[in-house]
Amino acid sequence: MDPLDPEYDPAAPRTRPPQRQRPPRQLPVSQPGAASPGNGQLPIRPPPPPPGPPPVHLAWSEHRDPNGSFYYYNSITKESRWERPAEYRPPPPPPRPPMAGAPAQQILQTSKQLKPAGTDENSERKATPPSAPASEHPIGMKKLPSTKWTIVLTSKDHEFFYNMETKESVWDMPDEIGDLIGQLIAEAMGVDIGEDGDEFHSEAEPENEPKEVMDEEVDVNATGTASKRKAEDNEEAEGVAKRRKEDEAPEPSGDEIKAEALTQEQKNEEFTKLLREMDVSPYSTWEKELPKIIHDRRYTLIGTLKERKQVFEQYCKVRVVELREEKKHKVKDTKEAYLSLLKDEVTYRTRWDDFSRKFKRDERFARFDAKEREPLFKAHIAALKGNELERKRSETRAAKDGFIQLLRETKEVDVDASWRRIKRLIEDDRRYQAVRSSGEREEIFREYIRKLTEEDEEHQRRLEKERKERDRKAREEASLREREAQVRREQSRLNRERNMHRESLQKEDATTLFQTILVDFVRNADAKWRDARSSLERDSRWDRCRALDDMQKERLFSDHLARLQEKRLAAFHSALKDTTDLTTTWDQVRGWILQDPRARKLASSDDLDELEDVVKRTFERFQAERKEKAQSDLLELLRENNFVKFHVKQAVVETRAKSLEKGEGEPKEGDEWGHISLEEIMKVLMEDKRYIQLDAYVEERDRAVKEHVRDLIRTYRAERGGTVDRTLVHMGK
Structure with a gap:
């Protein structure tokens, strides 16, 4: 039911x-339009045919x-x-x-x-046209x-x-x-x-x-x-x-009493056994597998559907893992059987077509994966061929070793032995016959003779080495004695140097201390040693400078005065740099420079004429050095500027090329000036301040530029087979 x-x-x-x-x-x-027989209407229609797929x-x-x-x-x-x-x-x-x-x-x-308007109960029973399927x-x-x-x-x-x-x-x-x-x-x-x-x-x-x-x-x-x-x-x-x-x-049955005595874990185990006995698929759903297990009494051991589904899901997880392991073992077993077939029936000369045709009905062949049969067969063949090759190589090595042993046992074999004579002596030995190729026998013999020669040479080298080792030890003993004497001399030298170094350190300390005394007492660059010495000797630090003699102290005094003078000149030069340029004359600065305290320190007396004379000489010397420095900077600029070099070099190349085109041979010196634009060179150089600072000496600056260009022309004209000639070759192409 x-x-x-x-x-x-x-x-x-x-x-x-x-x-x-x-x-x-x-x-x-009821179908539309049908009624029961008791109502006096048409009998109920039979049910429609079963639906298709x-x-x-x-x-x-x-x-x-x-x-x-x-x-x-x-x-x-x-x-x-x-x-x-x-x-x-x-x-x-x-x-x-x-x-x-x-x-x-x-x-x-x-x-x-849902009925259309105007219909009654009788009209409801009328058949609906098949062309209007109902929703x-x-x-x-x-x-x-x-x-x-x-x-x-x-x-x-x-x-x-x-x-x-x-x-x-x-x-x-x-x-x-x-x-x-x-x-x-x-x-x-x-x-x-x-x-x-x-x-x-x-x-x-x-x-x-x-x-x-x-x-x-x-x-x-x-x-x-x-x-x-x-x-x-x-x-x-x-x-x-x-x-x-x-x-x-x-009354409760015995099975129910037994079920009540089970724990929840035991119930789950019984339910899991039921699933295994019925071979429930772990890849299916609960609803599809339910008819397989519902008739068993162990189904009712678990009270609720939710708990049964939980046990079912856990069973599915465990069963999936087990099936995978079974599949792996099955694949492994089939592979081992196939490998056993290969080991029993295949040699390194067997071909795949012959093997597959001969054993296609063999169970070990048929059960293995078709995609892996041929690759595994080829791998097995490769291994067999490798083993066969290794076997042949082993046999060849064994035969060669036996032949070499035969040569060692033959007393007549030495470094001067000939193959023709030795061959007649050993040709009856089985170790001789084990090497099948006569050429290989001779080659082994030649190699053995070379080895004997090398061993003899090695013996001679070893004797020579021993002789050299004895000579070396003798030299080492002599050298050791010489070294001991040298160490004694070195020790004496080091003692002297240590003493000298100690004295040098004492002198340095005394020099530093004396310079400090000079800084404290001597602040006038016009001071005299005789006048200053009396005041210096009264200082308590004078006695600590005993490491210095009088000459050294006087020299340090002079150096101190020179540094004071340099500081005065540096201050004076700094004042001139800030207020003058290369074109400034003495008359332009005379009025204010004599009033500057940095200029007044240059003279040792208060005489204005002497002060003016000293300051004027110092000013003119500074201007001359300043101009000389500017000219040196200009020459450095010309040497560094690559544009000038390129421009002059290009002019030399073009001049030589045109001369060659005209058939005039080597151009005359000076023809390159026709291809050189001094204006363009000056325009490039004007971007550097080292060029601009000589604006007051335009003629001298232009003369220096022209002289530099002339030197470059001579340099590039003298090149042969270098850059200029290669450039000419490219231009000719």
Whole structure:
């Protein structure tokens, strides 16, 4: 019996005899324009033919594996893939089912609202033209016992779940009714999964509960039939409820007592054993694998559907890992078998075509991956060839070693032996015959003779080395004696130098101290040593300068006066740099320079004529040095300027090229001036201040520039086979 059928009685005993079970009744669905025979109308039409295969986009469905990843399954081709197919369409949202309380009336009212105006009840039963297919809509509702959930059937043979309290509609089965659905399916299959009915009903249900929990099935086009069916079901439910009151509570079975004694961990282990025994696929879903395990009593050891799913998911994770390991071991076993076949049947001369044709029916060949057969075969052949080559090389080395040993044992073989004579002496020996090539025998003999020669030479070198080592030791002993004498001399020298260094340090300290005394007492550059010495000797630091003699002290005194004079001149020059240039004359600065205190310090007396004479000489000497410095800077500028060099060099090249073109030979010196632009050179040089500072001496500056250009012309004219000639060659091309 279908547990979702309206005539299914959940309160009836679970162990009814087979002859008392009624066949499941089909859901009566009235077709438009059809009526029951009792009303005197036409008989009900037969049901339409079964639908064909679903469309392609409905054949694909989305599922989740135990690791949480989504995959897609085709119910027609039985294909599974990870990528989402282009034909896949997600299911539409479930339609809004009718309100609880009066489902039949509301569905009927909904169907009436969809009727065109001016139709009556008789016109409703007329057949709808096949060219106008109706949209998907609810045609029936099945209420689940002891829950607020109902199963709604649509016009396209789809089902969804509707909560009559929260008004929620879902496609997937809610967890709270999973146990109930499983129990109903098990009973419909004729399997008793437990004597306790608490899983479906509560003992605290009132007597009139069967009336509320009976399935309601409504046809939107046959409300009369539905009402009649509901009345019959209610009467049957009342009778079943009375029979349940009269029945005594059954005694718990031994299996139930054993199940109650198990811990939760043991229950999970039993449930996992059930999944393994039924070979439940870890890549499938709970709903698809449920029929395999629901008939087993171990299914009921875990009380809730949520816990069963958790154990199922854990089993899937563990089973996936196990299957992968099994696959790896299987691949490894098949590979080892294939390698064993190669080892037993293949030589290094075997070809792949012959091998594959000969052993294509061999189980070790057929079970191995076809893509890896040939590469592994070729790798094995390469290894065999390598082994064969190594074997031949070993044999060749052994034969060569034996032949060399034969030569060592032959006393007649020395550095002067000939191959023709030695060959006749050893040709009967098996070690001679082991080397098959006569040329190779002679080559080995020649190599052995060369080795003997090298050994003899090495022996001579070793004797010579020993002789040299004796000579070296003798020289080392003599050198050691000489070194000892040298060390003694060096030690004496170091003592002298140390004493001299000590004296030098004392002299340096005395010099520094004496210079300090001079800085403190001598501040006039015109002071005299004889006059200053008496004042210096009165200082307490004079006695600490005993390391200096009188001559050294007088020299330090003179150096001190020179530094004082340099400072005065530096101050005077600084004043001139800030107020004069190269064109300034003495008459222009005479009026103010004599009043400057830095100039007045240059003279030792207060005589104005002497002061003027000293300051004038100093000024003229400064101007001369200043001009000389400017001219030196100009020459440095000319030497550094690459433009002048390039310009003059280009003029020399062009002059020589034109002379060669005219057939005049080497040009005369001075012809290059026709290709040199002094104005352009001057324009480039004017960007440097070293050129500008000689604006007062234009003639001298221009003369220096021309002289520099003339020197460059001579330099570039003297070049032969260098840059100038290469430039001419390129110009000729």
